[in-house]
Amino acid sequence: MQHLICIYSISSLHIFVQGHQQGGEKWPVSKQRPSDHQIQSRDDKISIAPNNPTPSSTTFRPKPDGVLKEGKNSEKSIFGKIFQDTLSYSKIKQYMKKHASPSLERQNISNVKATESDDTREAEAEAEIPELFQSNAESFEITEEEDARLHRRPEKMPISETGELASTTPDIHHLEPGFEILSSSTSQEMLILSKTFGLDPVRDKYLFSTMLELDTEMGGQPQMVINRSGCSLDDVPTPDEWHKAGVMNLSGNNFLSLDEGLDCPHLRRLFLQRNNGLSHIPSSFFDRMPALRLLDLSNTRISVSGLPASLFRLTGLQALVLRNCVCLDSVPPEVEKLKTIEMLDLSGTDLYSLPNEIGELTRLKHLELSFYGPDYGTGYARLPQDLVSPGIFSKMKDLEELSIVVHPEDGRWINIAGGIIHYIRRLEKLSNLQFYFPSVEALSSFVEVSPSWKKHRLRRFKFVVGHNVKRIISRVPDEVESKYEALDQCLRFINASDVPEVMKGVLRSVEAFYLDHHLKIKSLSEFGVSNFDELKFCVVRECPNFQVTMEGQTSDNVAGAFPNLEHFGLHYLWELERVWEDLVPPGSFKALKYLMVDTCPKLQYIASQSMLRSLCNLETFIIEDCESLKSIVKESKSAKSDITLLPGLTALVLRHLPNLATLGSGLRPPDKIISHFCPKLILPVKI
DSSP: OOEEESSSTHHHHHHHHHHHHTTOOOOOOOOSSOEEEEEEEEESEEEEEEOOOOOTTOOOOOTTOOOSSSSSSHHHHHHHHHHHHOOOHHHHHHHHHHHTTTTTOOOOOOOOOOSSSSSHHHHHHHSSSSHHSOGGGGGGGOHHHHHHHHOOOOOBBOOOOSBBBBBTOOOEESSSSOEEETTTHHHHHHHHHHHHOOOTTTTTHHHHHHHHHHHHHTTTTOEEEOOOOOSOOSSOOOOHHHHEEEEEEEETTTOOOOSSOOOOOTOOOOEEETOOTTOOOOOTTTTOOOOOOEEEOSSSSGGGGGGGGGGGGOOOOOOOOTTTTTTTOOOOOOGGTTTTOOOEEEEEEEOOOOOOOGGGOOOOOOOEEOOOOSSGGGGGSSSSOOOOOOGGGGOTTTEEEEEEEEOOOOOOHHHHHHHHHHHHHTTOOOEEEEEEEEHHHHHHHHHHHOOHHHOOOOOOOEEEEEOOOOOOOOOOOHHHHHHHHSSSSEEEEEOOOOOOOOHHHTTTTTTTTEEEEEESOOGGGGGGGGGTTOEEEEEEETTTTTTSSSSSOOOOTTTOOTTTTOOEESSSSSOOOBOOOOOOOTTTTTTEEEEEEEEETTTTBBBBBHTTOOOOOOOEEEEESSOOOOBBOOTTTTTTSSOOTTTOOEEEOOOOOOOBBOTTTTTOOOEEEEEEEEOOOOOOOOO
């Protein structure tokens, strides 16, 4: 028997749970329900709703910059548990009684689907969290003190005319009868949505905000959430369930087709992502969904022929997500009918081209595009001559987030990139940009004009600058590439032969720098050491003349270089003989935690004792395929043996170092050391 949770809105469960956590470390449960909420339990449903509907005169808008602190008030486990799992009411009571405490972050229970009649799932759940199911819900008792605390209301807090809380708002405040909400409720609800619908809080920020705004638009009207995510279902819900649903989550199932003629007057959000066999939707499927605002078809086999005509008759649709639909190679011109759409996500698709009609979507705030390109030159002869018309961006004045991914060697992009830059550099609301600049001049034309860049509104960006090429095999580990892609302000400089001034300026705003195949550079000092003050992540790859990280500084007045760098990777550097010079500014690289040196055939040592003493926070040190390396620490007459270098080191990996004989004076092996094909290495004995 499945259990449905009918909630007042997406955020109501959050409100309900938080309302019963005020002032205590436990979730008190008794046969006498709290007067603030009315909870009705039936055979197969749980209905949670407030006694008093939200007054229409007061609208609550969560503060957009609310920050969730993963600590005492974290409800991540609770919300993920109730939303994503189908539990009977008695088990929810038990779970909340046991785990609704300030130390919630230690409870991170994986997905469990338990129902009253499904012994198998209940047994699996019991095996994973046995203490939860060994208790009897009805045996819980509360003290008089707990009962008084449960019914005690906090003082009312000031709310501005816009519905935002005053800046003096404490952790919990009272809004209307029956509701208590965290001041960081936006972030809290993002955790709920992340667990429930498989969304990423960073990448899907706009999708999150759209969903939360839809709750506000409901104006106090209840809506039913039907969550059948990841149930491996073949059959869609019943017509009656479709009729009642406000949110339908059918992601991660085995649907091959959908029913036609469904009546869904209340449906506002429909999640169909990760139904890998879904390739076609009936032509009239969306005709009776007048309230639909958000549709997610990501990771399905939908093609342009599988998009029904009724989709383009959804006059109120605000978000259409077609991410990673690899069979989608074009967008029909009818897309221009979606006049209200604000988010269009086509990332991970294989678009051959984009119709000019997409330029009529003047309300777009979030646009992601991904274009197909063959790995061989002759393949372009069969593709449309024009990838996209730059003029489509001329009317998109409200764009806040833009991502365009193209094949590195697509000559069509090089022909139109300048025209697109001409329009996007004038966008005043742009806060997120992923873009391939084919030349330094193209980057310069953007940063010199863009108000978003000049006024530091561009909080997230991924720039690729220079003549990019397609690599079949990456010489940098996949996990390093993934870490780079996960950062917010990224600059990749490719196939250059000089160090332009505009690059030095951009580096001041970068937290991740990827120097890829620079033909002439010998040291990062050529970019200006002071320009790396904000840098946290750096990779240098295949630079044939690179000799040392930075040139030595003799002045004692120079502040520490690279003060915030945490990850540093050096890969395939044929002329590198040492990582650091002897004379570098004191305190340099003091935040470094991860260092990898890979395939540097002339490398003889890493650094001197004096330099390595600055690396007190280094945790992971990897050296691979450096055939000339004899010692990690530079040997010298002034070297001391009674000091301890790299005190924070927890993992040392040494692979394919045929001439490495010693770690060096002062360097002791950590508890975790991996050594492979280092035949001459003699490790010191631990005392």
